[in-house]
Amino acid sequence: MTATLLTGARPLGGDPTDVLLADGVVAALGADARTHDAARDARVVDADGLVLLPGLVDLHTHLREPGREDAETVASGTRAAALGGFTAVHAMANTTPTQDTAGVVEQVWRLGRDAGYADVHPVGAVTVGLEGERLAELQAMARSAARVRVFSDDGKCVHDPVVMRRALEYVKAFDGVVAQHAQEPRLTADAQMHEGVVSAELGLTGWPAVAEEAIVARDVLLAEHVGSRLHVLHLSTAGSVEIVRWAKARGIDVTAEVTPHHLVLTDELVRGYDPRYKVNPPLRTAQDVEAVRAGLADGTIDTVGTDHAPHAREDKDCEWAAAAFGMTGLETALSVVQQVMVDTGRFTWADVARVMSAAPARIGRLDGQGRPIAVGEPANLTLVDPTARRVVVPEQQATASVNSPFAGTELPGRVVATFLRGRATVLDGALVEPGVPA
Amino acid sequence: MRHLLSAADLSPAQAVHVLDTAAQMAATQAREIKKLPTLRGRTVVNLFFEDSTRTRISFETAAKRLSADVINFSAKGSSVSKGESLKDTALTLQAMGADAVVIRHQASGAPHTLAHAGWTSGAVVNAGDGMHQHPTQALLDAYTLRRHLVGDRGTTDTTGRDLAGLHVAIVGDVLHSRVARSNVQLLRTLGARVTLVAPPTLLPVGVHTWPATVSYDLDDALATRPDAVMMLRVQRERMSSAGGGFFPSPLEYTRGYGLDARRLATLPDHAVVLHPGPMNRGLEISADAADSPRAVIVEQVANGVAVRMAVLYLLLAGDGTRTTRTTDETKVPA
CATH class of the missing domain: 3.40.50.1370 (Aspartate/ornithine carbamoyltransferase)
Incomplete structure (x- = not known):
C-alpha cells in the first residue's frame, strides 16, 4: 500500500500541518511528515484548509442485509458510510433472519469485511427474533468472529422489565452494552407521529413523549440497581434529556444518542403528510430539538447516531399510515451536526470528533477506531471541507434508497476523503473501489 | 378552489x-x-x-x-x-x-x-x-344551521350570511372524530362559537390550541344555552381494553354524555339537534332526542x-x- 501525505490539514480544526499515513497508521505529523522515509513515494493529497477528523463511527445503522436487499445491502450501505466520513458502522439487528445468533452476526461481519468500505460491527439482538420474551444467545455472539459488544432490539423496545434486567446483568460477562429503543408499546399502539398540537389537528395517532421517557427512567434505575451500563438510542424528547442528565449526576453508567434528524427537524413537517418525515421515534417539537441540542452540547448526550434507515421506494411512496418508519442519514449526518452545532458556535471540531467518533467507539468497545490523531495510531481518518455547501440529491447518494428528509436542502460541509487503516475509501469526494491501489 | x-x-x-x-x-x-x-x-x-x-x-x-x-x-x-x-x-x-x-x-x-x-x-x-x-359534512352541518338559526327561521333569504353569533356544542368522541375537526374549523371560519364536550379521554392532547372551549360536563355546557347541539357517534368498542378503554361502560357514557329527553328539555326553544349519523340510539342519543321535532338529523341528509x-x-x-x-x-x- 502506498503512503499518503496530507498537506496542510487541520487536525480537529486546529493549526494546519502535514500528516503522513503509511502501513495503516499515522506515521508522522508536522515537519517529520515530509522527511519520513515513507513520504518519498507517497501520494500527496492537498488538504489545505480541510479539517481532519478521526474516522466517524456510527452506533446505529440499518444495513438491511440479510432480508431487505432491495432497500440496502452491506456493500451499498458501507459505500454510503464511507462517503459520509465513517470508517465503522454498527449494523442493527432487525434483519431477516434476525441477527440473534452467532451465525447471522458472523455473516454480516464477513459481508462488511468483503465489501471493504468500512468496518461493520453487527449489533446482536437482545431477545430471540426481537420478540422481547427470551434472551438470544448473547454470549455466543460476543465470542463469535464478529465480537459483538452492542446488543439491541432496535425497532422494538425491550419492554418487559425482567427481560431488560436480565439482559443488563448478562452482558456484564463480556463487557457488552444493551442499547435500548425506548418506546413503551402500550402507550404507542398504532402511533404515527409525535402526540401534540400537530397530531391533534392532523388526526394521526400520537406517540407521546412519556412513552419514551417512562422507559428511559425505568432503565437508568435498572442499570443502577444491577450495576450495568446502558445506552439509550435515539433520545428525542426534552424529558429524556433531563432524565439522562439526572442519571449521570447520580453516577449511573448510562450513555445516550441523538440522531441528526432529531437535532433539526420538527413535527411541523408532518403537516404535508409526506412519508419522508415518518420516523420512529417521531419528529418532536422545536422545544425538544433545542433540548437535545443543549444535551449534546453539555455532554448529557454522548453521541450522534444516524439511525440510517433505508426503505424501498414503494414503502414511502404511499399514504402516511401505510409508510414505513425511517430516513437515511449516513451521507448527511456530519453536515447536519456541522450546521446545528459547529456553525452555531456550540461545538468545536474536537467536540464533533468526540460525539461522532471517540464516544461511539468507546461505547461499542472498538479497538482502533475513535482514536486521537497521533503518531502510531490507526489511520482511520476523514477530511472535511467545512466551507463547502451542497444540495442533497438522494438519487445521487450511494445508499440504495432515496428516503432522505433533506432532499433538495442545502447543507454545509463535504467529506473530501476517508481513510480506512490508511487506504482511501473516498478521495476527492468520490468512492475509491477496494482492489484499486490506493 | x-x-x-x-x-x-x-x-x-x-x-x-x-x-x-x-x-x-x-x-x-x-x-x-x-x-x-x-x-x-x-x-x-x-x-x-x-x-x-x-x-x-x-x-x-x-x-x-x-x-x-x-x-x-x-x-x-x-x-x-x-x-x-x-x-x-x-x-x-x-x-x-x-x-x-x-x-x-x-x-x-x-x-x-x-x-x-x-x-x-x-x-x-x-x-x-x-x-x-370530513369537510362536506361540516359544510352540510353549517348549511343546516344557517337554514334553521339565521334570519327568521327559513322565511328570509340567508344568501351571503354566515353563522356569526351562534353557539354550537359538539358532544362526544372528539378524539377520533373527523366530523368534529372539520366542524370546529368551519364553524369558526363562519363566525360561530364552539364548545367541545367530552370525557377527557376522548379529547386529543393539544385540543387547548383549537378555536373552541372545552367542557367535561354536558349539563354545564347545556346550561349555557347553546343554539345547537351536535352529537357525535361513539363506538361501543372503545370502552373495551382492546379498543383503548376510553370509558368504563356504555351506561356510564350515556349518563354523562348522552342526549336524552331531560337534557333536551333544558335547551332553548329555538335550539336544534344534529348528528352526522349513523346514530347509536341509546348510547349517545336517546330515541326521544333523535325523533324529537328539534332533531334535524334527517334534513342533514x-x-x-x-x-x-x-x-x-x-x-x-x-x-x-x-x-x-x-x-x-x-x-x-x-
Whole structure:
C-alpha cells in the first residue's frame, strides 16, 4: 500500500500541518511528515484548509442485509458510510433472519469485511427474533468472529422489565452494552407521529413523549440497581434529556444518542403528510430539538447516531399510515451536526470528533477506531471541507434508497476523503473501489 | 378552489359561497325534474376505501343530479390497505379520465397525498379521511344551521350570511372524530362559537390550541344555552381494553354524555339537534332526542346532497383557478 501525505490539514480544526499515513497508521505529523522515509513515494493529497477528523463511527445503522436487499445491502450501505466520513458502522439487528445468533452476526461481519468500505460491527439482538420474551444467545455472539459488544432490539423496545434486567446483568460477562429503543408499546399502539398540537389537528395517532421517557427512567434505575451500563438510542424528547442528565449526576453508567434528524427537524413537517418525515421515534417539537441540542452540547448526550434507515421506494411512496418508519442519514449526518452545532458556535471540531467518533467507539468497545490523531495510531481518518455547501440529491447518494428528509436542502460541509487503516475509501469526494491501489 | 381536502382550506367568503350555491342547488331539487345538465360528459369517481353507504350515496346522487357520469370504486376488503394500491388505483383512474375523485380513506391524509403526489390531475374531494377531516359534512352541518338559526327561521333569504353569533356544542368522541375537526374549523371560519364536550379521554392532547372551549360536563355546557347541539357517534368498542378503554361502560357514557329527553328539555326553544349519523340510539342519543321535532338529523341528509352538488359544481364547472369568489358570480343554470 502506498503512503499518503496530507498537506496542510487541520487536525480537529486546529493549526494546519502535514500528516503522513503509511502501513495503516499515522506515521508522522508536522515537519517529520515530509522527511519520513515513507513520504518519498507517497501520494500527496492537498488538504489545505480541510479539517481532519478521526474516522466517524456510527452506533446505529440499518444495513438491511440479510432480508431487505432491495432497500440496502452491506456493500451499498458501507459505500454510503464511507462517503459520509465513517470508517465503522454498527449494523442493527432487525434483519431477516434476525441477527440473534452467532451465525447471522458472523455473516454480516464477513459481508462488511468483503465489501471493504468500512468496518461493520453487527449489533446482536437482545431477545430471540426481537420478540422481547427470551434472551438470544448473547454470549455466543460476543465470542463469535464478529465480537459483538452492542446488543439491541432496535425497532422494538425491550419492554418487559425482567427481560431488560436480565439482559443488563448478562452482558456484564463480556463487557457488552444493551442499547435500548425506548418506546413503551402500550402507550404507542398504532402511533404515527409525535402526540401534540400537530397530531391533534392532523388526526394521526400520537406517540407521546412519556412513552419514551417512562422507559428511559425505568432503565437508568435498572442499570443502577444491577450495576450495568446502558445506552439509550435515539433520545428525542426534552424529558429524556433531563432524565439522562439526572442519571449521570447520580453516577449511573448510562450513555445516550441523538440522531441528526432529531437535532433539526420538527413535527411541523408532518403537516404535508409526506412519508419522508415518518420516523420512529417521531419528529418532536422545536422545544425538544433545542433540548437535545443543549444535551449534546453539555455532554448529557454522548453521541450522534444516524439511525440510517433505508426503505424501498414503494414503502414511502404511499399514504402516511401505510409508510414505513425511517430516513437515511449516513451521507448527511456530519453536515447536519456541522450546521446545528459547529456553525452555531456550540461545538468545536474536537467536540464533533468526540460525539461522532471517540464516544461511539468507546461505547461499542472498538479497538482502533475513535482514536486521537497521533503518531502510531490507526489511520482511520476523514477530511472535511467545512466551507463547502451542497444540495442533497438522494438519487445521487450511494445508499440504495432515496428516503432522505433533506432532499433538495442545502447543507454545509463535504467529506473530501476517508481513510480506512490508511487506504482511501473516498478521495476527492468520490468512492475509491477496494482492489484499486490506493 | 382546486380540491376540497380540509375545512381549513375555505376562507369565510368561500365557505359562504359554497352555502349559497348549495341553497340554489336545493331550490332546483324542489322541481319536478331534478336533473341539471351542468356536468354532462364529466366523470366523477367515488373511491371508497372504507365502508360508508350514506356518504357514497349522497355523493353519487349529487353527481347524477348534475348529469355527471359516476363510477363507484369500492376498495374495502380487497388488498388495498397497503399504500401502493392507492397510487396504482389513482393512476388507473387517471388513465380512465376521472375529472373528480371523491375519496373516503381510513388513513388520515390519504386525500392530501392523492391530491399532491402527482398521481391524478382530477379534483380531489375528501369524503372523510381517518380521524382528520370530513369537510362536506361540516359544510352540510353549517348549511343546516344557517337554514334553521339565521334570519327568521327559513322565511328570509340567508344568501351571503354566515353563522356569526351562534353557539354550537359538539358532544362526544372528539378524539377520533373527523366530523368534529372539520366542524370546529368551519364553524369558526363562519363566525360561530364552539364548545367541545367530552370525557377527557376522548379529547386529543393539544385540543387547548383549537378555536373552541372545552367542557367535561354536558349539563354545564347545556346550561349555557347553546343554539345547537351536535352529537357525535361513539363506538361501543372503545370502552373495551382492546379498543383503548376510553370509558368504563356504555351506561356510564350515556349518563354523562348522552342526549336524552331531560337534557333536551333544558335547551332553548329555538335550539336544534344534529348528528352526522349513523346514530347509536341509546348510547349517545336517546330515541326521544333523535325523533324529537328539534332533531334535524334527517334534513342533514337531504342537505348533504345539495352541498355536495355545490362542491362538485364549484370544482368542476366553476372557474377552478379562482380562490375567492363573490356570490354575484355564481351562475347556476336555471
